Amino acid sequence: MGKLGEFGQGVRERWQDWREDGAGSWFVRTLLILVILYLLGAALVGFFWSSEPDHFTVRESVALTAEGRPMLIGVATTSTLIRVSETLLDKPGGFLSNDVMPPGLWLDNMPNWEYGVLIQVRDMSKAMREAFSRSQSQSTEDNSLARAESRFNFDNKSWALPASESEYRNGIESLHNYLFRLSDDDQHNAQFFARADNLRYWLSTVETRLGSLSQRLSASVGQRRLNTDLAGDVAARKSTSTPREMQVKTPWLEIDDVFYEARGSTWALLHFLRAVEVDFADILERKHALVSLQQIIRELEGAQAPMYSPMILNGGGFGMLANHSLVMASYISRANAAIIDLRELLSQG
Numbered sequence: 001m002g003k004l005g006e007f008g009q010g011v012r013e014r015w016q017d018w019r020e021d022g023a024g025s026w027f028v029r030t031l032l033i034l035v036i037l038y039l040l041g042a043a044l045v046g047f048f049w050s051s052e053p054d055h056f057t058v059r060e061s062v063a064l065t066a067e068g069r070p071m072l073i074g075v076a077t078t079s080t081l082i083r084v085s086e087t088l089l090d091k092p093g094g095f096l097s098n099d100v101m102p103p104g105l106w107l108d109n110m111p112n113w114e115y116g117v118l119i120q121v122r123d124m125s126k127a128m129r130e131a132f133s134r135s136q137s138q139s140t141e142d143n144s145l146a147r148a149e150s151r152f153n154f155d156n157k158s159w160a161l162p163a164s165e166s167e168y169r170n171g172i173e174s175l176h177n178y179l180f181r182l183s184d185d186d187q188h189n190a191q192f193f194a195r196a197d198n199l200r201y202w203l204s205t206v207e208t209r210l211g212s213l214s215q216r217l218s219a220s221v222g223q224r225r226l227n228t229d230l231a232g233d234v235a236a237r238k239s240t241s242t243p244r245e246m247q248v249k250t251p252w253l254e255i256d257d258v259f260y261e262a263r264g265s266t267w268a269l270l271h272f273l274r275a276v277e278v279d280f281a282d283i284l285e286r287k288h289a290l291v292s293l294q295q296i297i298r299e300l301e302g303a304q305a306p307m308y309s310p311m312i313l314n315g316g317g318f319g320m321l322a323n324h325s326l327v328m329a330s331y332i333s334r335a336n337a338a339i340i341d342l343r344e345l346l347s348q349g
Contacts, residue, residue, distance in 0.1 A: 085152070142189075
């Protein structure tokens with residue numbers, strides 16, 4: 001027998017002695033207890049991390065981010081964008097969408113909530129870069145806002161080299177730079193133009209986002225829909241042909257994903273609209289559109305009502321069980337209809 005065989009024989013003999021002494025069963029029991037304790041701890045931490053962040057006021061966001069600077073036009077919207085972005089990263093558990101270890105790896109409701117918030121952050125940063133900060137289409141864009149938009153559009157699933165969090169924090173730093181220059185009377189290279197056409201530009205994006213969410217939420221029960229892609233234009237054409245009638249249904253395993261994405265999206269949008277109510281107050285008053293904006297906020301507040309069910313129910317529209325997706329779709333559809341009316345008011349002289 002060679003040296004390797006002798007070594008293997010010795011290991012087997014020691015293992016047999018260890019088991020006969022009862023140490024093996026003690027080790028297995030201890031390991032089992034540790035695994036159970038870890039799973040219970042991870043479940044409790046995951047439950048805590050899955051709690052949605054509280055709402056905040058525009059006054060709170062200005063106080064935390066503007067650091068006592070004058071309340072000039074644009075400060076409320078910029079401060080709120082910063083606060084929403086920071087909440088995305090600093091809430092309990094931090095940013096979970098790119099977690100590769102438990103318990104974050106097991107959670108899916110909060111990552112979908114984060115994605116909904118992130119989409120609204122991206123849309124607002126794009127509107128600030130392309131519309132709010134520019135006096136006309138041929139004016140120069142603000143460099144800080146350009147950097148912020150590019151950082152917020154980074155992949156939300158990247159956990160290293162670089163991590164999503166580091167890119168988003170760079171975007172927040174760029175927003176802070178813009179806010180510093182915006183609220184400094186001695187610096188005139190940063191502006192925020194509260195005009196009706198700028199507000200309509202952002203609201204048009206919000207309208208399409210809410211319309212998509214409403215359709216996806218409504219498809220939780222499945223329905224047959226007529227194809228209206230080319231309705232209203234006899235000369236319209238599209239790339240490939242599609243059936244005149246289609247069966248649309250959200251897969252069962254994705255129903256809660258869509259619901260929590262809608263929760264996150266409406267959470268962020270609610271704060272942005274409250275900030276817009278401050279910065280665009282004169283425009284909204286002049287257009288007699290302030291009450292329309294307030295009604296949109298009221299509908300989105302309804303979409304943020306506390307969840308008392310431990311799971312997202314998917315009962316039929318008139319069935320015995322509730323359908324949380326349809327309730328959410330109802331609030332979002334009414335808010336979207338009010339946004340369409342608001343854009344129409346803003347377009348009038």
